[in-house]
Amino acid sequence: MRSRTRQGTLKRSYAPTWSKAVNSQKHAANLGTSFAPTCRQLLSPNSMRNVQDAENSSLPGGFMNICVFCSSSNNLDDIYLDAAAALGRAIARHGHTLVFGGYDMGLMGASARAAVEAGGRVIGITTEGLSAKGRAVVAGIEEECTTDLSARKKRMVELSDAFVTLPGGLGTFDEFFSVISRVKAGELNAPSALLDVDGFFKPLAALLDDAYARGLNSSNWRAACEIFDDAEALVAWIENAR
Numbered sequence: 001m002r003s004r005t006r007q008g009t010l011k012r013s014y015a016p017t018w019s020k021a022v023n024s025q026k027h028a029a030n031l032g033t034s035f036a037p038t039c040r041q042l043l044s045p046n047s048m049r050n051v052q053d054a055e056n057s058s059l060p061g062g063f064m065n066i067c068v069f070c071s072s073s074n075n076l077d078d079i080y081l082d083a084a085a086a087l088g089r090a091i092a093r094h095g096h097t098l099v100f101g102g103y104d105m106g107l108m109g110a111s112a113r114a115a116v117e118a119g120g121r122v123i124g125i126t127t128e129g130l131s132a133k134g135r136a137v138v139a140g141i142e143e144e145c146t147t148d149l150s151a152r153k154k155r156m157v158e159l160s161d162a163f164v165t166l167p168g169g170l171g172t173f174d175e176f177f178s179v180i181s182r183v184k185a186g187e188l189n190a191p192s193a194l195l196d197v198d199g200f201f202k203p204l205a206a207l208l209d210d211a212y213a214r215g216l217n218s219s220n221w222r223a224a225c226e227i228f229d230d231a232e233a234l235v236a237w238i239e240n241a242r
């Protein structure tokens with residue numbers, strides 16, 4: 001389990017976590033070498049305060065890095081934005097760190113801004129390409145920039161103890177399937193959940209159930225993923241799933 005008292009610099013704060021089935025020594029070695037920020041690392045006054053707090057904190061361990069995958073679209077109904085904000089607030093209120101894709105877009109921005117506003121720690125993993133296109137990063141977060149989407153996804157998974165997927169598009173599905181397929185393969189041992197909004201995930205759940213019923217999926221995907229429609233209940237489940 002990650003402990004806030006063990007956090008030093010931003011890079012050192014990414015200690016191996018309770019949930020990793022991967023070789024933890026290799027993981028730690030990688031953290032010290034291959035994953036340094038590659039373009040820029042923005043530490044806003046707010047994020048520097050958070051790092052300082054983490055260094056000086058006497059809080060007991062038990063806090064997690066919870067990764068949120070969700071839509072980057074800016075053309076969304078409030079029902080999705082409200083659910084994303086509720087998740088960000090719940091993560092922050094429970095004392096956990098929200099890890100996400102960094103940019104102030106769509107549900108990504110809504111969840112991260114809500115977590116920051118609730119006083120939570122937020123780590124955003126951005127990419128050189130998207131930043132070069134002028135995508136705005138959420139204010140008040142700790143940013144780590146990676147080379148591309150693939151490196152970003154890898155880094156988000158390395159940093160995180162648990163995974164939550166909100167409604168989204170191709171990028172979100174890619175991230176969701178990457179995590180649950182690694183859980184299925186035994187490469188990753190981490191709680192993973194869908195936060196359903198307005199029945200968005202029903203067709204996906206039906207498709208995956210059908211794939212299992214037909215024998216196309218060798219194991220039941222539901223063993224690797226829970227579905228919730230309430231952010232508080234979801235965060236409480238993650239805390240009890242460890």
Ligand SMILES: C/C(=C\CNc1ncnc2c1ncn2[C@@H]1O[C@H](COP(=O)(O)O)[C@@H](O)[C@H]1O)CO
Nearest residue numbers: 068069070071072073101103168169170171172
């Ligand atoms: C052109 C647009 C966005 C550029 N692409 C992305 N921007 C931010 N985050 C992205 C992008 N592509 C993948 N991601 C990650 O996947 C999720 C969002 O993807 P989706 O396709 O919007 O579902 C998110 O979790 C990111 O980590 C303007 O739309």
